[in-house]
Amino acid sequence: MDLTGHRYNIAHNGFTVIEDIYTGAEVSAIINAIESVDRAGPLFRQTDDVFAIRQFLKAVPDAFPLIFNNRLKNVISNVFGDYYFAVKSIYFDKPGSSNWFVAWHQDLTISVDKKIDIAGYGPWTVKHNQFGVQPPIDILQDNFTIRIHLDDTDEGNGALKVLPGSHLKGIYRPENIDWQQETEVSCNVPAGGIMIMRPLLMHASNRTTNNKKRRVVHIEFSRAELVEGIDWAEKR
Template sequence: MSLAFGAELDELAASLLPGARPVRIIAFNKTEANNWTLPWHQDRVVALRERAETPGFTNWTNKAGIWHAEPPIELLERILFARIHLDPADSDNGCLQLALGTHARGKIASADADALAQSVSIEDCVAERGDVLFAKALILHRSSPSRTSAGRRAIRIDYCAEPLPPSLEWAA
């Protein structure tokens, strides 16, 4: 996958997670008309080109024509994301919040996510336009709805340092 953000971002990701390469890109555009909230959760699915029954890959779903599956924990532990802020982000416009240290707890049941997040330090990811945040995919995170009319746009790039089994390919 070739990205317009340049080699510098890929190199930074690889310095944080040796062998990391980009495997997915997502755009977020929170506006007054498109305002959402997400509860505490982990990103535990990967986007794949096709569904192929593969040991360890479970909970298959098709979202907008793209297959997603939950991979084994060993793969999830080797995924991080870069969040590139296109607009300022703060608690008023629903910035990302991280429950610090939770990435080291393995898979966390959705029913336990809120209580666990409340038991650790929570960080509001306040950012200016152009700031980049890197985080592990397994960290508990959430986003509140915006309380302002200002938009909040961000691009997220997922990086993985683990190869997929031969029966699977990244959707990108």
């Protein structure tokens, strides 16, 4: 697989889409692993609009070898190198009837194991007993996210909308978006494909309008060693 174009897309646009990382059988195996786990417990969240699993790789351990197949490992190694590790994982199951949408934002926080006052880290959040903090910007600039699509996803069922190149603008507040200069792009991904993105890429997603499901495994990667006193909450 020639990944030259994808490296260029990530560097200049902040994202890329790669199809056929998983076969239909592999997608079905991942779905089966998810559906076979007990949905009780604090890592599972169920509403009418979304079912989510936080710390997904911990909560669904059988999915780990299915997700990290040779094709995905080859993409990570060839695009980013060998020193990255997973630091956060979430599963989103957006039903076909969902009205859930996500407004324009950057992913500015990382998940860590404890909260302490450290220069350069802040503000802090706590969500579902998980500590989040905004780290120094160089960590965010170097991290990347892989979104694994288990369903065909387009504008009709909440594909991510992005502003290409916005990851190069530092901290970019939604209220400061210059719509005279920006052009939003829908990141349509077929089932078995992945979207790779930088966390500083400005992104959003719409409500579902076509009554089709959207199931995505979201995994964040880093190679940064955090300042002494805190560590990644999900490092593996």
